[in-house]
Amino acid sequence: MDAPAGERLLDVAQAAGEPLEGTCEGQMACSTCHVIVAAEDFARLPPASEEEEDLLDLAAHATRTSRLACQIWLTDALDGLTVRLPTDAHDMQGR
Template structure:
C-alpha cells in the first residue's frame, strides 16, 4: 500500500488515503473526491489532471515522457515538479506520495 497525501494549493494537507500498487494517481484522486478533472480520462490529451509532486517524492517517479512534457506546457501553474496524475502509477516501492493540487484545478465533470 502507498500512503497518498493530497494537499491544497496553499500546501496544507487536505486528506490522506491508502492506495494499491498499480493504481493510477488520477483514479486515486477521483476516489478521494479531489478536484482533478482528467477530461481526457487518462489518455494524455489534456492537462486537467496536473499535480505538483512534493520535491522529495519527485525523484521516486520515472521521468515524464516527451508527450507528457508537451501537455504540461499547457498546464496552468506548472512548475519543475509538475506531473499529470494520469501518468503516475503507484508502485510497491512507493511508501508514500505527496501531491499538491494547483489553485486552478476544478472538476467540471463531477467525478
C-alpha cells in the same frame, strides 16, 4: 489516502472525491489532471515522457515538479508520495 500498488493516481484521487478532472479519461490528451509532486518525492517517479512534458507546458501554474496524475502508476517504491493540486484547480465536471 491509501491505495494499492498498480493503481493510477488519477483513478485513486477521483475515487476519493478529489477535484482532478481528467477530461480525456487518462488518455494523455489534456492536462486537467495536473498535480504538483512534493520536491522530495519527485525523483522517485519515472521520468515524464516527451508527450507528457508537452502537455505540462500547457498546464496552468506548472512547476518543475509537475506531473499528470494519469501518468503516475503507484508502486511500493512510491509509498508515501505527496502531491498537491495547483492553486487554480477546479473540476468542471462538478465532482
